[in-house]
Amino acid sequence: MRLSTVILPVDRWHEGGRGKWCRAEELGFHTAYTYDHLSWRTFRDGPWFGALPTLTAAATATERMRLGTLVTSPNFRHPVTLAKELISLDDISGGRITLGIGAGGSGFDATALGQEAWTPKERADRFAEFVPLLDRLLTEDSVSAEGTHYSALEARDIPGCVQRPRLPFAVAATGPRGMRLAARHGQAWVTTGDPKLFETGTPEQSRQAVAAQIARLGKACAELGRDVDEVEKVLLTGFTPDRNTPLGSVDAFVDFAGRHQALGITEIVLHMPIPDSDFATDPAMFERIAVEAPAQLRTA
Numbered sequence: 194m195r196l197s198t199v200i201l202p203v204d205r206w207h208e209g210g211r212g213k214w215c216r217a218e219e220l221g222f223h224t225a226y227t228y229d230h231l232s233w234r235t236f237r238d239g240p241w242f243g244a245l246p247t248l249t250a251a252a253t254a255t256e257r258m259r260l261g262t263l264v265t266s267p268n269f270r271h272p273v274t275l276a277k278e279l280i281s282l283d284d285i286s287g288g289r290i291t292l293g294i295g296a297g298g299s300g301f302d303a304t305a306l307g308q309e310a311w312t313p314k315e316r317a318d319r320f321a322e323f324v325p326l327l328d329r330l331l332t333e334d335s336v337s338a339e340g341t342h343y344s345a346l347e348a349r350d351i352p353g354c355v356q357r358p359r360l361p362f363a364v365a366a367t368g369p370r371g372m373r374l375a376a377r378h379g380q381a382w383v384t385t386g387d388p389k390l391f392e393t394g395t396p397e398q399s400r401q402a403v404a405a406q407i408a409r410l411g412k413a414c415a416e417l418g419r420d421v422d423e424v425e426k427v428l429l430t431g432f433t434p435d436r437n438t439p440l441g442s443v444d445a446f447v448d449f450a451g452r453h454q455a456l457g458i459t460e461i462v463l464h465m466p467i468p469d470s471d472f473a474t475d476p477a478m479f480e481r482i483a484v485e486a487p488a489q490l491r492t493a
Contacts, residue, residue, distance in 0.1 A: 194450060194490050195460040196483065197224040199263055199429065201233070201467060202242040206250055210242075213465060214251040218258040220483040225251065226263035226293060226462060229270075232301045235471060245278050252286035259289045263429060263462065264365045264383065266297030267316070267323045269306055273348045276330035279360060280350055288355035293383055293427075294327075295365030296320035317370050318342065324364070324374050331359035363427055367406055369413070376413035381425035381460070385432035396435040400452060403428070407457045427460040428453055431472065439463075440474040446482045447489045454490065 198217050204210035217225040229244035248260050265275070283290045296316045297303065303310040311319065322340045329336050336348045354360045361380035366372050367387075375382040387394070387402035394402075411421040430439060439449035440463070450461050464472040466479050 194454045194458070194487070195223040195425075196221075196450075196487050196490075197226065197259075197427075197460055197462045198222045198465050198483070199226040199228065199462050200465045201236065201472070202227050202244060202247045203236060203240050203467060204242075205240065206242075206247075210247070211250065211254050214254055217465065218255045220480060221487070222258060222483060223460065224259040224261055224291060224462075225255075226261045226291075229262040229265040229293075230300075230302050231269060231305050234300070237301060245282060248290070249282055249285055252282065252289065257289075259291055260286055261291035261363070262293045263363070264293035264295040266295050266302070267319045267342075268297040268302040270323075272323055272327040272330055272343050273345050276327055276348070276350050279331065280352075280354055283354045283356060283360050286355075288360075290356070290360045291363055291381070292360055293363040293365060294324065295383070296371060317368065321370060321374065324362070324378050328359070328362070328378050363425070367409075369409070372409050372413040373416075375410060375424065376417050376419055376421075379424055381427050382410055383427045383429060385429045388432065390434055391432055391436075392434075394434045396433070396438075399433045399435070400456060403453065403458070404456045425459045426457050427462060428458045429462045431464050437474075440478060440482065442478065443482055443485050443489070446486050447493070450486065450490055451493050 200213050200217065214225060227244050227247055232241050244262050251260055279292060299310045319342045322343050326338055326343050330348060330350055331354055334351050336345045338345050362378050363381035363383050364375035364379035365383035366375045384403060384406055386399050390399050390402060407426060414421040439446045466472055466474045466476045
């Protein structure tokens with residue numbers, strides 16, 4: 194099982210931001226992700242920096258660790274401009290970028306450009322166009338396409354990605370249409386569990402929900418003639434009923450991770466601690482988990 198982290202872009206680069214990314218690499222995390230939002234929930238009235246510039250800076254400050262978004266969405270992105278930025282970022286990082294991508298939600302990003310928030314169906318419709326077009330843009334030198342929501346006219350993306358045929362997609366999805374996109378285009382699939390269980394569910398119910406999601410992913414892969422084992426399965430923690438328990442001790446985390454590994458999860462992502470926030474965990478314990486837990490999970 195891989196252990197990764199997500200670093201929210203709340204610090205000025207020269208006042209702690211750079212240090213967090215370097216420390217994540219020192220701790221041995223497989224990947225360090227960041228949210229690709231314009232603002233987010235309880236952080237809305239505080240500092241919040243752009244994901245792609247932050248990842249560009251992180252790419253120059255680190256050497257080995259993979260980097261990525263968790264997740265980018267169509268809420269304020271267009272496939273043509275996003276592809277150009279991703280190709281540049283993949284080049285700067287030496288081929289260490291993963292694109293986490295999802296359909297987006299109805300939060301602050303959904304209306305920041307002045308539009309009405311899209312309905313769930315509209316988000317799904319846009320996502321179904323966005324991902325295939327982005328796939329083409331990252332793999333073909335010149336792309337023309339006319340869609341209902343997204344189009345391209347001789348969009349040039351030379352020389353393409355360092356990673357071939359393109360940088361990997363980690364598709365966040367739980368519904369049938371999203372699962373089909375993950376099965377067709379994803380090198381990984383991302384879940385946060387079942388949001389309906391966040392407040393009142395139990396850990397066992399949450400694991401059952403994740404197992405059911407993985408089964409649906411397997412069905413979507415089978416329909417395309419693809420082996421579901423080819424798709425990495427990523428759990429972003431912090432949104433399950435037992436969200437605070439795993440970071441209480443190394444043993445608690447190993448138990449949490451082991452139970453999800455048994456379901457088929459292959460990568461677990463922990464939020465780097467942020468004081469006085471929803472992610473205000475003990476930094477020392479966070480680092481102990483990063484260093485000690487992977488070996489225990491391999492042994493188990």
